[in-house]
Amino acid sequence: MASMHINAIPRRFAWRLPLALVGAAVLTQPLCALAGSQPNQITVWKNASCGCCHEWVAHLRKSGFEVVTHDVEDTAPIRQKFGLNAKFGSCHTARVGSYVVEGHVPAQELRRLLREQPKALGLAVPGMPMGSPGMEMGDTRNAYDVLLVLADGSSRIYQSYPSKSSVKS
Numbered sequence: 617m618a619s620m621h622i623n624a625i626p627r628r629f630a631w632r633l634p635l636a637l638v639g640a641a642v643l644t645q646p647l648c649a650l651a652g653s654q655p656n657q658i659t660v661w662k663n664a665s666c667g668c669c670h671e672w673v674a675h676l677r678k679s680g681f682e683v684v685t686h687d688v689e690d691t692a693p694i695r696q697k698f699g700l701n702a703k704f705g706s707c708h709t710a711r712v713g714s715y716v717v718e719g720h721v722p723a724q725e726l727r728r729l730l731r732e733q734p735k736a737l738g739l740a741v742p743g744m745p746m747g748s749p750g751m752e753m754g755d756t757r758n759a760y761d762v763l764l765v766l767a768d769g770s771s772r773i774y775q776s777y778p779s780k781s782s783v784k785s
Contacts, residue, residue, distance in 0.1 A: 656730060657682045658717070661694040662708040669708045672720055672750030679723030681712075701769050704740035715739065716765070720748035725762045725775050737765045739774060747780065756781055 658676060662669035664687035676683050688694065694709045695702065698716040706719025712726055716738035729739055740763045741748055747757025757780040764774035 656680075656712060656726070657684065658710050658712040658726070659684045659686070660708055660710040661686045661688050661691050663687065663689070663691070666707050668720070668744060668750040670750075671752070672708065675749040676723055676726075679727075681723065681726070699737060699767075700740070700765065704742050704763065704765060704771070706740070706742060706744060718742070718765075720744065720750050721762055722749050722775075722777075728775075734764060735767070737767050739763065740765050740771070748777070 658681050660669070660673055660676075660683060662673070662685060673683050673685060691707070691709045692702065692705070695705060695716075695718065698709070698711065700709070700716050700718055704718050708719070710717040713730055715729060715736070717726065717740070718738070719741035721739045721741050725739060729736075741760060742763070744751055745758045745760035746753050748760055757777065759779040760777050761773045762775040762777070763771040765771045
C-alpha cells in the first residue's frame, strides 16, 4: 500500500467534501435568519415611580423590543453621559444600538432610525406631550415632533404627529 500524506483526502471520501460544505451552509442558514429576527434591545434609564415611563416601556415591549430597565433617581446624568443637551430632556433616557433616545419616542420611529441609520446622536421628544406613547389620554393627542438630534447638538424634525381630539361634533 502506498503511503498517504496526512493532508491528502482519499478518493473514496473526496465526493463527500462538497456535500459536507453544502450541509454546513444549509445548517447555518436558519441560525443566521434567526439571529436577524431577534428583537432590538433597548436599555432604558427611568425613575421607578414614574408611571408614564412604565407605560412607554410597555409600548416598546408590545412593539417587539427587548427592554432592559435601570431605575435611577435622576436621568440628567445619563443624558449628560451620552452627550444629549438638557433642552431635549424628558422623564427617561434610553440607548438603542449606538443611538440615544430621550422621551416618549414612538417605537415605529425607533425602527425607522435603526433601518435608516442616519448620522446622528439619536431621537428626542422633549417634555411629555399628551398622547405620545406612555402619555395616552384616550384618543386625545397634542401635536408633537420627534426630533433627530445631530452630533453638533442641533436638531431637525424627524417626524411630526398632529393633534387629535376625542371630542366628536
